[in-house]
Amino acid sequence: MDTPIETNTRYSLTDGSPLPDPALYLTIIGSLVHLTITRPNIAHDVHIVSQFVTAPTTVHWSVVLRILQYLRGTQFQSLLLSSSSSLDLRAFSDVDWPSDPSDRKSTTGFCIILGDSLISRKRKKQDVISRSSMEAEYRVMASTTCEPVWLR
Known part of the structure; x- marks a missing residue:
């Protein structure tokens, strides 16, 4: 599969x-x-x-x-972690608004990449029900921003 x-x-x-x-x-x-x-x-x-x-x-x-x-x-x-990759830190995030029809909560996801290597990822339901896709996007951006600060 x-x-x-x-x-x-x-x-x-x-x-x-x-x-x-x-x-x-x-x-x-x-x-x-x-x-x-x-x-x-x-x-x-x-x-x-x-x-x-x-x-x-x-x-x-x-x-x-x-x-x-x-x-x-x-x-x-x-996973293959290359020693020759750069140390550029990149973050990507997305949200599926509202992904679960039973509770109307959105699912957020993000990944943090250092050079060519994935160093952190997360996918979970948001704790609250977002009233718009923009609100859900702001929530995932906030949690994605906190991750590199915590990793530092």
Whole structure:
């Protein structure tokens, strides 16, 4: 799999039929949450599927299996940090306003790059509901600006 979950797909509690025994689902979600410490690239995707631990369905189970297939396919990939790159610090940010139709909160994301190397990244739901896309953009710009200050 090229991506842990399908892009631009929304999941809800009513997708699919309920799993007869959600114990395996809960166990794998717990393991994936622990794995996000060393594989932060799946953190947001694990967050999405962990929202359904109270009533997992067959659709949610297929998403978890896709995440596991992605992990199996990328287990030998790694980051290469070059010693010959410049020390230019760049930051990129974006927001998906409002990305979750159930709570209307926006999802923000940013990455900090030093030379050719990614040194920090973050993707999460905003804490509050933004009333406009501009408000959501200002919030992500503020959090992106704080990150290099903290890294310093």
